[in-house]
Amino acid sequence: MTTLTICEAPLTLAQLRAVLDGPVTVSITHPAWTDVERGAATVAAIVAEGRTVYGVNTGFGLLANTNIAPQDLETLQKNLVLSHACGVGPLLPDAVTRLLMVLKIASLSRGASGIRRETLEALVALVNAGILPCIPSKGSVGASGDLAPLAHMSCILIGVGEARVDGQTLEAETALARAGLTPLTLGPKEGLALLNGTQCSTALALAGLFAAEAVFAAGLAAGALSVDALKGSDAPFDPRIHALRGQPGQIAVAAALRRLIDGSAIRDSHRDDCAKVQDPYSLRCQPQVMGAVL
Known part of the structure; x- marks a missing residue:
């Protein structure tokens, strides 16, 4: 309690x-x-x-x-x-x-x-x-x-x-x-x-706010899991990229995704000596991964 x-x-x-x-x-x-x-x-x-x-x-x-x-x-x-x-x-x-x-x-x-x-x-x-x-x-x-x-x-x-x-x-x-x-x-x-x-009115507004926050948090978690499942890169979430945009929400979301993906064994498995230079291209070269997603 x-x-x-x-x-x-x-x-x-x-x-x-x-x-x-x-x-x-x-x-x-x-x-x-x-x-x-x-x-x-x-x-x-x-x-x-x-x-x-x-x-x-x-x-x-x-x-x-x-x-x-x-x-x-x-x-x-x-x-x-x-x-x-x-x-x-x-x-x-x-x-x-x-x-x-x-x-x-x-x-x-x-x-x-x-x-x-x-x-x-x-x-x-x-x-x-x-x-x-x-x-x-x-x-x-x-x-x-x-x-x-x-x-x-x-x-x-x-x-x-x-x-x-x-x-x-x-x-x-x-x-x-x-x-x-x-x-x-x-x-x-x-x-x-x-x-x-x-x-x-305030209690009802807060209940709506907290429900929206829960849905948003679930969306972030699903996004991080999707990057992992697709063997994606965390490079797009580099803080320097989002600092250039200067949008506070975007910066915060990128930081959250970095925290969620941090320590991923799947991500680490292709961090070194990986021929990937762009995730969409790599997906076309791995039909078994796309098939699993579709």
Whole structure:
């Protein structure tokens, strides 16, 4: 299982690929927790002082100018989550959901969203226990981000909806109990903090990127094997040739092919005292090789 420590530095593509590939254990550094607690204290001060701040003690959208009474702030955040949990269609793959959650944890850990430590700890506990909310793959709302998918993610925290655990689908409260959790009551602004963001879109984009990288890597391996099978030369991959072109991608691919072919016994078998001066010509002179390929 991959261990991932979230700190002030951005997550790398290699770390995010590991999250997509399998289960992960997440931890957050002390400085990051300090930032989270500072952000939560800022929101608490706003409420205590009676200041009016959008999303903390006002309505949303067209109701932005509507003040919400202190005793209704928890209901406001809960209703925000429930009203946006309106996705449809097949569920997101478990791997994408796990990556989405880790991206959300990384975003919230910066301390700029005003979320409380206990709420973020619950989200971390779900990931570490392999509890993945059931998130429909279609449907979102507005330009503020992936509101519907993130609402379904957030529903689990308040004991609503379903989650997948080891391939099983469980009711939210049952799934929470697996991680030693009980449903949370969201504090001021927490529903907004959980819903705003593009973590679903980012997770899907990363899944596509990593799949493309895997296909490309397979293509490089197949190309290197083909050169070996055809008793080809590695001279065309000489770095001096590709440096003349100056195309970074071409230079990188040539270097990768050289690494893959390096040490080939087949290549070494005709490195010395070989009459070949051009591979295509040599292939025409070796019909048995061409026949094997065709």
